[in-house]
Amino acid sequence: MPLVEILADMEKAGIKINKTVLKGISAKLDRRVKKLEKEIQKLAGAEFNVNSSVQLREVLFEKLKIPAKDIKKGKTGFSTASPELQKIKGLHPIIGKIEEYRELFKLKTTYLDTLPNLADEKSRIHTTFNQAVTATGRLSSSEPNLQNIPIRTELGQLIRTAFEAENGYKLISADYSQIELHIVAHLSGDVKMITTFLNNEDIHTATAARINKIDPGKVTDKMRRAAKALNFGIIYGMSTFGFAQSAGVKQEEAREFIRKYFENYPQVAQFLDEVKISAREKGYVETELGRRRYIPEINSTNIQLRNQAERMAVNMPIQGLAADIIKLAMIEADKLIREKHPKARMVLQIHDELLFEVPEEAVEKLAKDIKATMESIYKLSAPLAADVKVGDNWGEI
DNA sequence: TCTGTCACG
DNA sequence: ACGTACGTGACAGAC
Numbered sequence: 416m417p418l419v420e421i422l423a424d425m426e427k428a429g430i431k432i433n434k435t436v437l438k439g440i441s442a443k444l445d446r447r448v449k450k451l452e453k454e455i456q457k458l459a460g461a462e463f464n465v466n467s468s469v470q471l472r473e474v475l476f477e478k479l480k481i482p483a484k485d486i487k488k489g490k491t492g493f494s495t496a497s498p499e500l501q502k503i504k505g506l507h508p509i510i511g512k513i514e515e516y517r518e519l520f521k522l523k524t525t526y527l528d529t530l531p532n533l534a535d536e537k538s539r540i541h542t543t544f545n546q547a548v549t550a551t552g553r554l555s556s557s558e559p560n561l562q563n564i565p566i567r568t569e570l571g572q573l574i575r576t577a578f579e580a581e582n583g584y585k586l587i588s589a590d591y592s593q594i595e596l597h598i599v600a601h602l603s604g605d606v607k608m609i610t611t612f613l614n615n616e617d618i619h620t621a622t623a624a625r626i627n628k629i630d631p632g633k634v635t636d637k638m639r640r641a642a643k644a645l646n647f648g649i650i651y652g653m654s655t656f657g658f659a660q661s662a663g664v665k666q667e668e669a670r671e672f673i674r675k676y677f678e679n680y681p682q683v684a685q686f687l688d689e690v691k692i693s694a695r696e697k698g699y700v701e702t703e704l705g706r707r708r709y710i711p712e713i714n715s716t717n718i719q720l721r722n723q724a725e726r727m728a729v730n731m732p733i734q735g736l737a738a739d740i741i742k743l744a745m746i747e748a749d750k751l752i753r754e755k756h757p758k759a760r761m762v763l764q765i766h767d768e769l770l771f772e773v774p775e776e777a778v779e780k781l782a783k784d785i786k787a788t789m790e791s792i793y794k795l796s797a798p799l800a801a802d803v804k805v806g807d808n809w810g811e812i
Numbered sequence: 813t814c815t816g817t818c819a820c821g
Numbered sequence: 822a823c824g825t826a827c828g829t830g831a832c833a834g835a836c
Contacts, residue, residue, distance in 0.1 A: 467834055468816055489816070491835095496817060521818060525831060551828060553821085560830045563820035571819085595821095595827095648826065657826035718823050730827040734821095738828095766821040766828085815835080821828080 418742055421749045421761070422544040422554075429539035430561070430762045430772070433808075434531040436577040440570075441527035444519050451516040458509040465516055471495050474509075481506050498660075522565055526574050533559055544764070551731050552706045552738040554764060562765045564809075576810030585778050585805050588812045589785050590768035592800040593618055594737045595650050600797035602703065602732060603686035607679065612797035619643040626675040645676045649683060650733050652726030687729055694728040702735040740799070741767065744792045751784055770809070778805055 456462050459478065463470040472493050476483045481503050487494045497514065504510045533540045542561040544554050556562040564578070565571025580586045591597075596618055600608035611621045616631070623642035624631040634642075644662040651657070659669035677684035691713075694700045699709040708731045712724035745764060748771075752759040756777040763770040769789070773781050782803045789801040806812040 464834080466817095466832095469835070491815070494816080517818080521832080524833080525819065529831085545829095549828060553828065555829055557830060560820080563818090563830070565819060567820085644826095651826035651828095654825050656824075659825095661826070719825085722823075722825075726826065727828095734828065737821095768821085813836085815833105817832085817834105819829100819831085 416746070416749060416753075418746060419546060421745060422546060424749075425761055425763070426541050426543060428760045428762055428772075429535070429541040430770075431537070431539050431579050431581050432530055432534055433577040433579055434534055434538060437527050437531050437574070440573060440577075441523055444523045444527065444570075448516065448519050448523065451512055451519070455509060455512050455516060458507075458512065465513065466520065468495050471513070475503075475507075479507060479509065518568060518570070522568075522570055522574060526565060530559060530577075542763075549738075550708050550727070552702065552735040552742075553766060554738070554742075561763055572810050574810070576808045578809035580772050580807055584772050584774055585807060586809060586812060587771040587773050587778065587782050587785065587803060587805050588768060588809070589771070589782075589789055589801050589803045591737070591741070591789065592802055594740070594767050594799065595733050596646055597795055597797040597799060598733050598736050599649055599683060599686075601795040602736075603680070603682045604796065605680050605682035605686075608683065609797045612800075615800075619646060622646055622676070622679075625679045626672065641672060645672060648673075649676075649687070650730060652687075652729035654722070654726075690729050690732060691725050694725070700728045700731050702732050702739055704736065704739045706735050706739060708735065737767065740793045741769070741789075744789045745769065747788045747792055748785055751788055752781065755784075756781055 452465055455465050459474045461474065461478065463474060465471060469491065472495055475481050475495065476493050483493050485502055486499050500510050500514060530540060540559065542556045543558055544556055546554060548555045565574050597612055600612055611618055619639050619642045620631050620634050622645060623634040623638040626642065627638055641662050644658060648658045653673065655666055655669050655673060658673060659666045662669065690700060694710055694713045698711060698713065699707045701707045710724050710728050712720045713728055715721045715724065741764065745761065748769060749761060752761065756774065759771060759773040759777055759781060761769060762772050771785065782805060786801050786803045790799045793799065804812045
């Protein structure tokens with residue numbers, strides 16, 4: 416069946432939410448948010464709208480005179496975004512309060528207060544999957560976006576517990592492990608990176624061990640974090656500055672890290688160069704399956720535009736192939752459940768994860784089959800690996 | 813309607 | 822030599 420029809424079925428099926436849980440959390444948060452607002456205003460010595468970045472900027476940098484050195488500027492002035500607040504966190508107790516307020520307010524207004532109103536008579540919510548929006552071939556999800564349901568904070572996980580399987584069913588989540596780095600290994604043919612995945616080693620730890628020339632067992636948390644930022648940097652078309660920012664190191668140090676990284680993964684460096692050269696010649700890049708992204712700015716004389724174009728060019732064949740692969744897996748998984756377990760259904764796709772709602776008696780068999788399908792759908796020289804988990808709700812998983 | 817911010821992969 | 826990591830969507834405030 417064509418993907419577009421599968422997506423229509425997923426939209427129609429929807430996913431069950433527990434309205435009571437969401438409303439309960441919201442009511443509790445309401446009190447906490449109001450209290451935080453008062454505390455912030457007291458520390459500021461003024462009543463103002465904490466949600467207004469304009470007003471907040473005045474309070475922090477003019478009224479309280481917190482030094483704004485190193486704070487990024489937007490079109491309208493100093494930024495109050497989270498990474499900037501991080502830089503001045505130790506200078507005033509108001510910063511911590513603002514961060515907590517922001518997290519709670521965001522989750523409350525975007526998810527807790529909105530989702531219950533969108534549920535149908537069966538308590539299910541229905542997204543729209545857009546197949547022709549993104550530049551890389553990914554899907555997008557809107558009204559509501561179910562591809563950005565919180566997970567990173569404790570409260571976020573709690574919100575996920577409100578996404579449940581209906582009675583007699585379980586949720587199965589199947590997600591690709593490090594699919595984009597597997598793709599980097601595959602496309603570049605880098606022997607060391609491929610070997611790491613073939614041996615089921617942790618890629619970030621292995622990378623840290625190599626660039627520091629030590630035993631994997633001797634890798635510290637800090638070293639692993641830096642290596643992780645490097646690995647991500649590859650996927651994003653890393654700049655020295657960008658990596659320095661995310662790893663929290665000085666630019667000279669960043670340069671050295673990057674040099675060591677490419678020394679260890681020389682074929683990755685070569686691959687990235689080749690993608691850029693090809694993009695300049697053709698004016699487009701493409702995934703291994705032939706999906707194209709045109710990048711006219713790749714030959715711009717404006718350095719900023721050209722640098723940005725190069726990052727897009729490097730990222731697309733990686734992110735795009737991951738999107739191609741999971742789409743193929745969706746078609747195959749849909750076929751599988753349709754033939755063997757027509758009561759089971761695929762309900763969500765979140766870029767590298769598929770979520771299914773499955774009758775209890777079919778869980779064991781289907782979980783195994785879905786994993787096998789996802790792993791065998793496309794042959795990479797660093798073979799795909801998928802993790803499958805089962806639960807009564809998404810948070811538990 | 814634009815900007816800033818922040819949720820996710 | 823230039824400002825800075827890829828891809829999305831939703832919300833609140835400012836205008």
